[in-house]
Amino acid sequence: MKYIYLAGPEVFLPEADALGHAKKQLCQQYGFSGLFPLDTEIRMADDKENLGFVISRANEGLIQQADIIIANLTPFRGPSADVGTVYELGLARGLGKVLAGYSNDQTPFLQRTFAEFGSGELHSQNSGEIHDRNGHKIEEFGLADNLMIEGGIHAAGGLFLTHDARPEQRYTDLTAFERILQALAG
Amino acid sequence: MKYIYLAGPEVFLPEADALGHAKKQLCQQYGFSGLFPLDTEIRMADDKENLGFVISRANEGLIQQADIIIANLTPFRGPSADVGTVYELGLARGLGKVLAGYSNDQTPFLQRTFAEFGSGELHSQNSGEIHDRNGHKIEEFGLADNLMIEGGIHAAGGLFLTHDARPEQRYTDLTAFERILQALAG
Structure with missing residues (x-):
């Protein structure tokens, strides 16, 4: 069973938990096990350490544990993807993981x-x-974003897809995500 | 002699070459050798491959070669750092390099x-x-940006500094950059 780290700005959405659940269900359907950032149980950090650092370390741990990363690279608060997601993609590249990504915005x-x-x-x-x-x-x-992003996925032999989602489903449309799962399973 | 990869949005500035030169001079002054993204000689890609991918691969090669990365994480086109720089920081983290970063904006x-x-x-x-x-x-x-950025530097035992640069020197002020060099050399 291969593990897939589910990177993306979903964690900032009100429906974060439901989206994580839906993505993990789809992973299972294609024979994978999904790891969603909010899965990790973060106990409140003691006041000697910033809680942000505790969450960061937990996420890095999930990426270490994963075989594959699928990054939701849909532009977030600006013309580029969420920087947290992009950091995680770079980390996965450095660790030699299988990379894949998608954007629900087809404008170059x-x-x-x-x-x-x-x-x-x-x-x-x-x-x-x-x-x-x-x-x-x-x-x-x-390209769809800064050249390092799609370039890294390309250099790793990974798949990057774009999909023309309806505006209200910009962050929740899982069409491209599922296509990547299909390709990985196929 | 240790090599430092000089990541940052400087490459998009009109004075990119001069800034790369200034950063490399400072590196030398502290006993390091700086690697600037625009140093790589990119021959025009044949039409079978996207030139963006060629540049991406050259930059990834410089990061592989480097011992240390110093990332200019000053916000660029939005509230977060340049995504290309953030990808490179993540890559360096995955490769086990020494990480350091700075931002010339002190607003949280x-x-x-x-x-x-x-x-x-x-x-x-x-x-x-x-x-x-x-x-x-x-x-x-x-924190100064998405938690994965400063969290990654912190987990790697690296240094992150902020500096209150004058608006017109937002991307060119090298005060924090030089302080990092001092710390690395010290």
């Missing part, structure tokens, strides 16, 4: 970033590079 | 996130949890 990173941080028309810049309104370069590689 | 993550994505008054919520305007929970651990 360039367009998404420009819409939020650009100014004027996207095609109006004539420097040969695209910059945001602070003069910071925006990547133009046709 | 909670306040910063609420200022950008909250609504109403920060103290007006009475659920016992703080949520953004989309109903997503905001972490309350008094």
Whole structure:
């Protein structure tokens, strides 16, 4: 039985527990065992240590224990994926785990970033590079997010999928997640 | 001679090369050798492969080669650090490297996130949890960013510093960076 660490911004949603349960059910259906960050029993840290550090260590432990990580890389509070999820993906890469990820937003990173941080028309810049309104370069590689994310999954031989979820199901749509399970099981 | 991978959003700045040079000079001054992402010579990828993947692989190679990573975790395009930098920090953690990081913004993550994505008054919520305007929970651990970031550095026994840089030097101020070098050399 292989263990899959279920990384993603679900933990910040009101329906976090239900989503964790649904993802673990799907894992089981495809012959895997899902590990959800909120599964770990965190006892309140004594006041000598920050509770955030205790949770971080528990999550790192789950990733160590896992064989596979499936990261929900749907943009969260900005044009990029949740940074906690991205850290976990990098950690899993360094540990040699099987990587997979998905995003429920199909707009390319360039367009998404420009819409939020650009100014004027996207095609109006004539420097040969695209910059945001602070003069910071925006990547133009046709990828879904910063190149290290999809690049890492690609280098690990992993699967990255995007899915056009309905806005109200942006963080809860499990279509792409299930497709990854199918591919991993197949 | 120990190698330090210089992670950060500097690569997106117009003065990227000058900043890389300045950081490498400081490394040398403290007896280290700095590796800057833009150092790698990337030949244009043939059209069978995405250039973004080629750059990603080169950066992962530099991190493999490094003994230490110093990550500039100053918030970039939103309340959190640059996701590429965060991926690299996670990768370095998985590879067992020495971790260090800094942010040139001293506002705690909670306040910063609420200022950008909250609504109403920060103290007006009475659920016992703080949520953004989309109903997503905001972490309350008094940390500088998502708990996995500072948590990972802490678990690795590394150093994380914040510095109150002037707004126009938000991404270029090297005070905290140099303090980390001093600590590593000391």
